[in-house]
Amino acid sequence: MECSLAVQSFSQKKLFTSVIEDLVKQGWSVQQNSLPEKLQQDLVDEINYFDNKQLLLPAAIGRHHEKQFDQSIRSDRTLWLDGRSKTQLTFLNFLEAFRLNLNEQLWLGLDEVECHYAVYDKGSFYKRHLDAFNGYESRVVSVIFYLNKDWQETDGGSLKLYSTKDTQTVSSVLPERGTCVCFISSEIPHEVLPAFRSRMSIAGWFRRQSIIEKSLGL
């Protein structure tokens, strides 16, 4: 008999291959077992540590000078990863391998990745939106990793992915630990429904720099 544990455990290569297949087919992908168990626990511990220090702050909408804090659109709290700990470096290395794989397989020309921890306190949500802003195409692929054990339908907080053209829901994802969602940033509208218990995740974006950004060395 096949060892089911081996089938279910984390495989980076399998994850990248499945995500890429789905992105080509439908523009979005939902995967299980997306990170090693130990790394997931280290990330949760780090979020709790920084949250106790009150370092996760209300998230902003828009970019640069257009940044706004509108709690009627989103009410999560976030902290950008900057490689300040071994845990972050391990996770950022994994995202870097992901970026290189996307470039190799899909020729996306992604230059970098940015990501933040996010905590949605009880009652928090993020209304329907696109991750790529009008006039800025820099965010090309979005990726979200969930870190919550034993999440139930009744806990709310699902991520809904919508079809590009209409309001039809194409997928509804529970933010269960180990689940990862990946989609084309400018194509898939999505929404986080109100969570009824604290909800932790890491949201990341693979970006392409504009020629101006590149030439200025930004």
Ligand SMILES: O=C(O)CCC(=O)C(=O)O
């Ligand atoms: O946490 C999620 O499920 C999605 C978060 C999101 O859409 C975002 O941060 O842009």
Ligand SMILES: [Fe+2]
């Ligand atoms: Fe988003």
